[in-house]
Amino acid sequence: MDSEDDFMSAVSSGDDVHLDDSDNDDMSGADDFDFDDEPDPDLGMPKDIMQKKRVAYDISFKVFQPSDIQKQQDDLINEVNLILDISKEEAAILLRYFRWNKERLIEDYMDKSRQVLDAAGLAHTTTSLPKLEVIPGFVCDICCEDGEGLQSFAIKCGHRYCVDCYRHYLSQKIREEGEAARIQCPADGCSLIIDARSLDLLVTPELTERYHALLNRTYVEDKDNLKWCPAPDCQNAIECGVKKKDLDKVVPTVSCLCSHRFCFGCILSDHQPAPCNLVKRWLKKCADDSETANWISANTKECPKCNSTIEKNGGCNHMTCRKCRHEFCWMCMGPWSEHGTSWYNCNRFEERSGTEARDAQAKSRVSLERYLHYYNRYANHEQSARLDQDIYHKTEKKMVQLQRESGMSWIEVQYLNSASQALQTCRQTLMWTYAFAFYLARNNLTEIFEDNQKDLEMAVEALSEMFEKPVTELADPKLKVVIMDKTSYCSKRRVILLEDTAQNLAEGRWTFNVDLTGSGSNDGPSTTR
Amino acid sequence: MASQKRIAKELSECMANPPAGMRVSLANDADVHKWHIVLEGPPNTPYVGGTFGLVIVLPPEYPFKAPVVTFATRIYHPNVTNDTPGKICLGLLKTENWKPSFKIQTVLQAVRGLLVEPQPDDPLEARIADEFRSDRKEFEKNARQYVTQYAKGPVKFDKKLTSTAGDAAATPGASSS
Numbered sequence A: 001m002d003s004e005d006d007f008m009s010a011v012s013s014g015d016d017v018h019l020d021d022s023d024n025d026d027m028s029g030a031d032d033f034d035f036d037d038e039p040d041p042d043l044g045m046p047k048d049i050m051q052k053k054r055v056a057y058d059i060s061f062k063v064f065q066p067s068d069i070q071k072q073q074d075d076l077i078n079e080v081n082l083i084l085d086i087s088k089e090e091a092a093i094l095l096r097y098f099r100w101n102k103e104r105l106i107e108d109y110m111d112k113s114r115q116v117l118d119a120a121g122l123a124h125t126t127t128s129l130p131k132l133e134v135i136p137g138f139v140c141d142i143c144c145e146d147g148e149g150l151q152s153f154a155i156k157c158g159h160r161y162c163v164d165c166y167r168h169y170l171s172q173k174i175r176e177e178g179e180a181a182r183i184q185c186p187a188d189g190c191s192l193i194i195d196a197r198s199l200d201l202l203v204t205p206e207l208t209e210r211y212h213a214l215l216n217r218t219y220v221e222d223k224d225n226l227k228w229c230p231a232p233d234c235q236n237a238i239e240c241g242v243k244k245k246d247l248d249k250v251v252p253t254v255s256c257l258c259s260h261r262f263c264f265g266c267i268l269s270d271h272q273p274a275p276c277n278l279v280k281r282w283l284k285k286c287a288d289d290s291e292t293a294n295w296i297s298a299n300t301k302e303c304p305k306c307n308s309t310i311e312k313n314g315g316c317n318h319m320t321c322r323k324c325r326h327e328f329c330w331m332c333m334g335p336w337s338e339h340g341t342s343w344y345n346c347n348r349f350e351e352r353s354g355t356e357a358r359d360a361q362a363k364s365r366v367s368l369e370r371y372l373h374y375y376n377r378y379a380n381h382e383q384s385a386r387l388d389q390d391i392y393h394k395t396e397k398k399m400v401q402l403q404r405e406s407g408m409s410w411i412e413v414q415y416l417n418s419a420s421q422a423l424q425t426c427r428q429t430l431m432w433t434y435a436f437a438f439y440l441a442r443n444n445l446t447e448i449f450e451d452n453q454k455d456l457e458m459a460v461e462a463l464s465e466m467f468e469k470p471v472t473e474l475a476d477p478k479l480k481v482v483i484m485d486k487t488s489y490c491s492k493r494r495v496i497l498l499e500d501t502a503q504n505l506a507e508g509r510w511t512f513n514v515d516l517t518g519s520g521s522n523d524g525p526s527t528t529r
Numbered sequence B: 001m002a003s004q005k006r007i008a009k010e011l012s013e014c015m016a017n018p019p020a021g022m023r024v025s026l027a028n029d030a031d032v033h034k035w036h037i038v039l040e041g042p043p044n045t046p047y048v049g050g051t052f053g054l055v056i057v058l059p060p061e062y063p064f065k066a067p068v069v070t071f072a073t074r075i076y077h078p079n080v081t082n083d084t085p086g087k088i089c090l091g092l093l094k095t096e097n098w099k100p101s102f103k104i105q106t107v108l109q110a111v112r113g114l115l116v117e118p119q120p121d122d123p124l125e126a127r128i129a130d131e132f133r134s135d136r137k138e139f140e141k142n143a144r145q146y147v148t149q150y151a152k153g154p155v156k157f158d159k160k161l162t163s164t165a166g167d168a169a170a171t172p173g174a175s176s177s
């Protein structure tokens, strides 16, 4: 158990429970992130464990780096250049005009080349190249200047402005609004797009680089199956075939080479198992009800036994009161001793019988309690994930220290990194299971879901507790094995939960207590049941 | 800066020939970038009989950047925040829609148009928008009540709120009173 793989592979990608394939995680192979067509690596493991079988929540996608994106554009430009016998520059302009739909461009061009060139601002036979002009008596409508010899410019619509105003307008659009390929004529009510040749003439040298970078961006932005990775400073784009209309059946989670995991449908961070519409609705509800719910996410609570104030400073929800030593659960405030037992339901909201909630006020109260039950747990995991990260950063420093003192290698302490990442990923999933559960209407499947949720939660809390041990204890080789086991168990529980939810989602077997297909009307605490 | 000439021209046009039901002046004579507008509530709307103060702040980059328009008088409206200064949601003021050829006249007309025809699908106050859609009578009653409460008599332009580009209220110390 001391090869590099054992330490490095455990949870380097959140989904990866197959502990032995770090050899295949060659991140440079950006073009092939689609595991489907990879041959199974034969490492002498039983096939059923090793098989990279497509799980229900696993969607296929590819990561493209800037050079890949450039190459794809160049290839298309070259192709059109050859087929239509036009210059590469013109091919690029036409492709952008046709939103990179090569087939449509070629078809339309064959059909009516004159109109196509005209529409894209390339009609060199009808109008001469764009140029600046001095027109006697001209008054610029933007700056109201009318000086003699004032240079002015207009695109084909004839709306003429002085060159300073035109340049100012363009630099505003390019530098501050990030527009390039579809900037309109500055005139009120005129929607004619300023063509690329006019832009080349007008864009000042210090903006050309930015302008060309923006033109490049349109390639990704114009394609429905391409999206930029939203991580700050990341230049990669992801290709994924999941369509907007599929989003009630699948939660398309992708992960970039920069390790950021996000939803291809809505660009938010990984929100499995909850579908995009549910997430949107939940976030809106949380924002609307933030005042009601705010007190819950506070960092301090009172011990349920002696009422002394307890501050939460780690991710673990197993709390021990410093004063009376009472052990309780931060989420439900129930005794911790009962949490390990099979009958205890920290995660399930017990619906009261209908008789109790007869009048509107009582109904509204039950509905609010129900919301708070789920919000409480959602917010707790969100907060815990943050605290776990803090703890990891603190631990990381100590590990460096420990390495120096004990002679342990950097590789040998990486199991903590894996544990930390597993905690983050699992808490992220857990967090969203509570939003999911809030909108879930009970049917014969909800119990399995709640059991899975509970199992994952218990696994996470157990690992979290280990993880918070003092560094001196963490260095113990026995504890290290325990943490590694718990880490992989957590990841396994997460996969089980996600597989179950994704499969039922794909087959339309969940019933929700709100309509998730529509645009989502308001559902305050009083209207939700 | 080149924008001075343009602003001066617009100002003299607006003062000489103001849009229907409006009076235009400068917040103080030394600064052409801050305008005060007094707007009469349009007829056939619940705002009739009220007088509303509007503050228009022209950014240094005007007309390449849109003016900032706020209500100095409280108003019950789906597209105006229910506080002072009341922020307005107006499509043509949005960065992606603004064009340097738009005039303040156009903006003022659009604000007035918003009073005549609220846009509940693009609300700043979701609750008022819901009410506007589902219970027009109640909405009109509330809007009229606001007029009686806040929009009668001469408009008061709060110095504190209009002294800078609209964020004076956020400076520390402003909250102590």
Ligand SMILES: [Zn+2]
Pocket (backbone or CB within 6 Å): A140, A141, A142, A143, A144, A145, A161, A162, A163, A164, A165, A166
């Ligand atoms: Zn000009």
Ligand SMILES: [Zn+2]
Pocket (backbone or CB within 6 Å): A157, A158, A159, A185, A186, A187, A190, A191, A192
């Ligand atoms: Zn035009």
Ligand SMILES: [Zn+2]
Pocket (backbone or CB within 6 Å): A229, A230, A231, A234, A235, A236, A256, A257, A258, A259, A260
């Ligand atoms: Zn990335």
Ligand SMILES: [Zn+2]
Pocket (backbone or CB within 6 Å): A263, A264, A265, A266, A267, A268, A271, A275, A276, A279
């Ligand atoms: Zn999503």
Ligand SMILES: [Zn+2]
Pocket (backbone or CB within 6 Å): A303, A304, A305, A306, A307, A308, A321, A322, A323, A324, A325, A326
């Ligand atoms: Zn206690």
Ligand SMILES: [Zn+2]
Pocket (backbone or CB within 6 Å): A329, A330, A331, A332, A333, A334, A339, A346
């Ligand atoms: Zn609990």
